[in-house]
Amino acid sequence: MAAFLVLQAARFGDLVQSKRLILTLQEQGRVCLGVDAGLAPLARLLYPGAEVFGLRLHGQPGAAALAENRTVFRQWRETAFQAVYNCNFSPVTAAICRLFEPEIVMGYRPAQAPESAILRSQWARLAFRLSERRLCSPLNLVDFWGHFASSPLAAEQVNPLARPGGQGLGVVLAGRESRRSLPLPLLASILQTLFGLLDGPEVYLLGAKAEQPAAHKLQRLLPAKIQEKVNDLSGKTDWPGLIHAVEGLDALLTPDTGVMHLAAHLGVPVLAFFLSSAWCHETGPYGRGHVVWQTSRSCAPCLESAPCRHNVACLEALQGKELLRSLAAAVRPEARIRVQLPDTLQFWRSDLDALGGVLRLEGGQDAHAPQRAFTRALLAEFLHLPEQSGAHAVGTASPELIDPEERAALRRWLCHDADWMLPPGRYC
Incomplete structure (x- = not known):
């Protein structure tokens, strides 16, 4: 059975928002999930099918905490992971990824030199550019991490349709x-x-x-x-x-x-x-x-x-x-x-x-709807998704409402040539 490791060392909300990625990998094999030790009990409740490892990552871990981490790291070194998904742009998780061969690390991985540098995959670089123009950003964090994996679980299968439960x-x-x-x-x-x-x-x-x-x-x-x-x-x-x-x-x-x-x-x-x-x-x-x-x-x-x-x-x-x-x-x-x-x-x-x-x-009014719709269409194009996934994304707005010059400028900003040469999970 294939084995995968997901590193999610951020907060409560981030752990929940990793759901699409984790469920996708659970359909393909065994999933090990590395989280901050304080969130490990919650992770076991959210993802009962995953093997959860609590790590002492923040603050100044004492000798006992470091020993616990080393025990986990030894276990991971002995596991033949097919892929390691690092969800955090973090020196701590990047350092952990040095335990593994670089080619199996997805999302963020440490550079060979300088040692403090962190490399982003094509998809991560593309999505990070959205932070430069947040008004045009159409990408939910659940889907950012979900698309770290190829062919992620359909969005409809992530969370249930929300309905009143009668409890207040x-x-x-x-x-x-x-x-x-x-x-x-x-x-x-x-x-x-x-x-x-x-x-x-x-x-x-x-x-x-x-x-x-x-x-x-x-x-x-x-x-x-x-x-x-x-x-x-x-x-x-x-x-x-x-x-x-x-x-x-x-x-x-x-x-x-x-x-x-x-x-x-x-x-x-x-x-x-x-x-x-x-x-x-x-x-x-x-x-x-x-x-x-x-x-x-x-x-x-x-x-x-x-x-x-x-x-x-x-x-x-x-x-x-x-x-x-x-x-x-x-x-x-x-x-x-x-x-x-x-x-x-x-x-x-x-x-x-x-x-x-x-x-x-x-x-209300949304002056940036056409730009957001066009940006969403570009993301769908990058991921080889059906065209209609971006065309009807934001209310009734259409990317056609922005002029060709602005469309070309948005494409140049978001779509650097090197990012479109390899699959989204790869580095260059």
Whole structure:
């Protein structure tokens, strides 16, 4: 039986978003999955068919932790892997890849010289260019990693169709970056509207122990009839408990978080709010049945590591009554409610095509839709996918709406000749 190694040393959400790649390889043989030790219990729950190895990779590992790593590395050296998929542009995982012959390492591998350099495969180089023009980026991270493998699993087979499960409304209190989270008064207003639209469900507050003060403040902002239905789970769930709390929910209200990706993995409808540096076309919920509100000021999406020069002005687009009306359109699609949004706010529904996850515009304006559609068509061409996978990718936008000169400029930017000479997983 063929054996494969996947290295995913990043965060909670990244582990969930590696699903298309991992499931693809599981259909072909045995999969070993190397993750940060703190995420190993979650990885075993998400991917029961994989052999999970927890590694002490971050901080300053002590002697005992380094000994654990060496034990794992010896086991890997003795395994005849057909391919090693390094998902992280990281000196740590690149160093691990020196255990293996260079020709079997996919994604990122260490250079021979200088030793600190990391090489990207053709596909990784192509996708990295999208970070230069994020407004034109149409590639979900699930599909970026999924296409590390040739002929990845069909997008429809990754996550189940999202449907209400009858178990109430989940509310993620905050994301890792405060700028990408909703202020508590706004979150309370949205929660009150959803509570009415969903006929008074049980409400579950989700977050780490650090979010417990926020949970208490949020509850004080809610009317008594909602407070009676609130179950504060912040800081009270381990990995199995978190999965139990999320599965079966009617919906999950959340910023861009790992819990959001977990909900999509479980088939729970996601109501996601993306602002600041969060960009829904890159890390939006994967699969069908989710909705996303994306703020779209001229400065968005911004750089997460840079301070905001506008005092998080993108929040202004989420303050009006138009947003609350769009919530009704989100949870009651059968009502066909027309959505009118300010110029700086977009309302999207998630969908799938041959390339993978895609968003279709339901409300608001998207000035960059033709460019994004054309870029998606170029990615499909590079991967030898059917032409229609890019042509109908973004709402009703067509790549034909941009003039030939701009089309040629986009092609030159994205498609360097050397990247198109070999299969996507190869290096040159």
